[in-house]
Amino acid sequence: MLNWMKRQPTQDDSVYSIPHNLARLYKTKLFPLEEYTRFQEFHSPLLDDAHFTSRPMVLLIGQYSTGKTTFLRYLVERDFPGMRIGPEPTTDGFMVLEHNEIDALIPGNALVVDPSKPYGGLSKFGVNFLNRFQGASVNSEVLKHVTLVDTPGILSGSKQLTRGYDFIGVLEWFAERVDRIIILFDAHKLDISDELRMSIQALRGNHEKIRIVLNKADQVNTQQLMRVYGALLWSLAKVFDTPEVVRVYTGSFWSNSLKNEENRKLFELEKADLFSDLQTLPRSYAVRLLNDLVKRARLALVHAYILQAVRGETGMFTGSSTKKKIVDRLAEIYNQIHKQHNISLGDFPDLEQMKHALATRDIGKLPKFKKDLVETVMYLLTRDIPPLMARINQEELKSDDNVLRGGVFDAGASPFNEGFDEGVDKGQGEEKWIVDEERERWEKEFEALIPNENGKIEGRKAKPHFVRTKLPNSTLGKIWQLSDIDRDGCLDYEEFALMMHLIYNVALEDYPLPDKLPDHLIPPTKRKPVLSKASSVDEDGELYPKLN
Ligand code: MG
Ligand code: CA
Numbered sequence: 001m002l003n004w005m006k007r008q009p010t011q012d013d014s015v016y017s018i019p020h021n022l023a024r025l026y027k028t029k030l031f032p033l034e035e036y037t038r039f040q041e042f043h044s045p046l047l048d049d050a051h052f053t054s055r056p057m058v059l060l061i062g063q064y065s066t067g068k069t070t071f072l073r074y075l076v077e078r079d080f081p082g083m084r085i086g087p088e089p090t091t092d093g094f095m096v097l098e099h100n101e102i103d104a105l106i107p108g109n110a111l112v113v114d115p116s117k118p119y120g121g122l123s124k125f126g127v128n129f130l131n132r133f134q135g136a137s138v139n140s141e142v143l144k145h146v147t148l149v150d151t152p153g154i155l156s157g158s159k160q161l162t163r164g165y166d167f168i169g170v171l172e173w174f175a176e177r178v179d180r181i182i183i184l185f186d187a188h189k190l191d192i193s194d195e196l197r198m199s200i201q202a203l204r205g206n207h208e209k210i211r212i213v214l215n216k217a218d219q220v221n222t223q224q225l226m227r228v229y230g231a232l233l234w235s236l237a238k239v240f241d242t243p244e245v246v247r248v249y250t251g252s253f254w255s256n257s258l259k260n261e262e263n264r265k266l267f268e269l270e271k272a273d274l275f276s277d278l279q280t281l282p283r284s285y286a287v288r289l290l291n292d293l294v295k296r297a298r299l300a301l302v303h304a305y306i307l308q309a310v311r312g313e314t315g316m317f318t319g320s321s322t323k324k325k326i327v328d329r330l331a332e333i334y335n336q337i338h339k340q341h342n343i344s345l346g347d348f349p350d351l352e353q354m355k356h357a358l359a360t361r362d363i364g365k366l367p368k369f370k371k372d373l374v375e376t377v378m379y380l381l382t383r384d385i386p387p388l389m390a391r392i393n394q395e396e397l398k399s400d401d402n403v404l405r406g407g408v409f410d411a412g413a414s415p416f417n418e419g420f421d422e423g424v425d426k427g428q429g430e431e432k433w434i435v436d437e438e439r440e441r442w443e444k445e446f447e448a449l450i451p452n453e454n455g456k457i458e459g460r461k462a463k464p465h466f467v468r469t470k471l472p473n474s475t476l477g478k479i480w481q482l483s484d485i486d487r488d489g490c491l492d493y494e495e496f497a498l499m500m501h502l503i504y505n506v507a508l509e510d511y512p513l514p515d516k517l518p519d520h521l522i523p524p525t526k527r528k529p530v531l532s533k534a535s536s537v538d539e540d541g542e543l544y545p546k547l548n
Contacts, residue, residue, distance in 0.1 A: 023052035029380040056285035062184035064153020093132030100137030108133030129165035141406020188219040218258040308369040423511025442497035456490035494523035
C-alpha cells in the first residue's frame with residue numbers, strides 16, 4: 001500500500017499548498033483509473049506522496065575544492081551535521097540537506113526506505129553507494145523551501161578513482177529529479193577534468209536546469225578574470241556541445257572578505273541575479289508538478305481509450321493471430337481515438353512502445369472500460385486543475401509566500417545592500433534632509449523664478465523651467481505628484497527643492513522613481529510630528545504643522 005493511502009483526505013484545499021492539493025487530486029481522481037488500467041505496467045510507476053510533497057531540489061556539482069560545501073553553508077548561513085570543508089576532497093559522498101527542527105545525520109539506508117522522502121529509487125545503486133549517501137537535517141528557513149544536494153568533489157586532471165559505485169549513474173538520477181543544477185568552477189585554477197566532462201555529459205537533457213558559478217573570482221585581478229571567464233565559456237561550449245549559452249555567475253560565494261576588491265560591484269550584482277533565480281524555484285516547482293499531472297492525466301485517458309478499442313476489436317477471439325492483427329492496426333486505432341475524443345496525437349504514448357507492451361500481454365485479460373473512472377479524470381482536467389492554475393498565478397503576485405527565505409536570502413535593508421545609498425534611497429536614516437545638500441543651488445533657481453507673495457511658484461510659471469531638463473512629460477508629471485505635497489498646484493521652496501532633487505539626482509541619473517515618497521525625502525516641516533506629551537493637535541484638528 002502506498003504511503004498516502006493511509007492518510008485521511010482533506011476537504012479545505014485553500015489552506016494547503018498547491019503540491020498538497022495536487023497530491024490529493026492525484027490519489028482521489030487519477031490514481032483509481034491508473035491502477036485499474038494498469039498504467040504502471042505500460043507507462044510509468046504509480047506516484048506516491050513524496051513525489052508531490054518533497055521540496056524542489058538544487059544539485060551542486062564541481063571539482064573538489066571549488067567551494068561546493070562552503071557555498072551550501074553560505075546559503076543556509078550555518079554549519080550543518082556532517083559538514084567537512086577543506087582543500088583536499090573532503091566530501092566523499094552525496095549529502096542531501098533538508099529542513100528539520102532538530103539537527104541530525106541520517107544514513108543513506110534509512111533515507112531510501114523512508115516513504116515520505118523521494119530517494120527510494122536510489123537503492124538500486126547498491127550498498128556501496130548507500131554507505132556514501134547521507135542526509136543532514138538542518139533547522140534552516142532556506143531548507144523549508146528547497147532541498148540542497150552536495151556531491152563528492154570531482155577529480156581534477158585525468159585522474160580516475162574507483163568509487164565503488166556508479167557515480168555517473170547517481171548524478172544522472174539526481175539530474176532528472178532536481179530543479180536546478182549548479183556547477184561550480186574555481187577562477188583561481190580553472191580546469192575541466194575528464195571526470196567533470198563525463199559528469200556534465202550525464203546532465204544531457206537537463207541543460208535548462210544548469211547554472212554555472214565561477215567562484216573565488218576575487219582571488220584574481222580583473223584582467224586575469226576576463227581571461228578565465230573567456231576560457232570557461234570556450235571550454236563549456238565544447239563540453240556542452242550545444243549552441244545555447246549557459247548563464248555564468250561570477251563572484252565570491254562565501255562570507256569571507258574579498259581578496260581583490262576591484263570587482264566588488266560586479267560580484268554583488270551577479271550574486272543578486274543568482275539568488276533571484278533560486279528564489280523563484282518554489283513557484284516554478286508548483287507549476288512543474290501541475291503540468292506533469294496534467295500530462296499524466298491526459299495519457300491515462302488515452303490509455304483507457306486504447307485498451308477499450310483493443311478489447312472491442314478482440315471480441316471473443318484472443319488468440320495470437322488476433323493479437324497480431326490488432327497490434328498491426330494500432331496506428332489506425334490511435335487515429336480513431338484522436339478523432340472520436342478530440343485528443344491531440346501529442347498526448348498519445350509512443351506507438352512502437354505500445355505495440356510492444358500489447359504484444360507481450362494477454363489482451364483477453366485487459367481490464368474493461370469503466371466510464372465513471374474516465375469521467376472522474378475528465379472532471380479533474382476541466383474543473384479541478386484550472387482553479388489551481390489561477391491560484392499559482394495569484395500567488396505569483398503576492399510573491400512573498402512562495403519564495404526562498406532565510407539564510408543568506410534574508411539580508412534585510414542595510415547599508416551593505418546593493419543600492420542602499422543610491423537614487424531615491426540616498427540619505428535614508430540620516431537626520432539631515434538630503435535635499436538640503438544642494439540648498440544653495442536650489443535656492444538660487446527658486447528665487448530666479450520669482451515666487452509670489454506667499455513664497456510659492458505656480459505650476460504654470462514653473463513648467464518651462466522643468467521642461468528644459470528634456471525629461472518626458474510623464475516623468476515630470478510623476479515627479480510633480482511626489483513633490484507638490486500639499487497638492488495646491490504650487491511649489492513652495494521645500495517642494496521646489498525636492499522636485500529638483502528628484503529630477504537631477506534620481507531621474508536624470510537613471511534611477512527609478514518611487515510611487516510614494518519615502519519618509520526621509522519628506523521636507524522637514526511637512527513631516528508628521530511624533531505625538532508626545534509635549535505636542536498636541538492644533539485648533540483645526542490638524543496633525544500636520546501649518547504651512548507658512
Ligand atoms: Mg565539499
Ligand atoms: Ca504645494
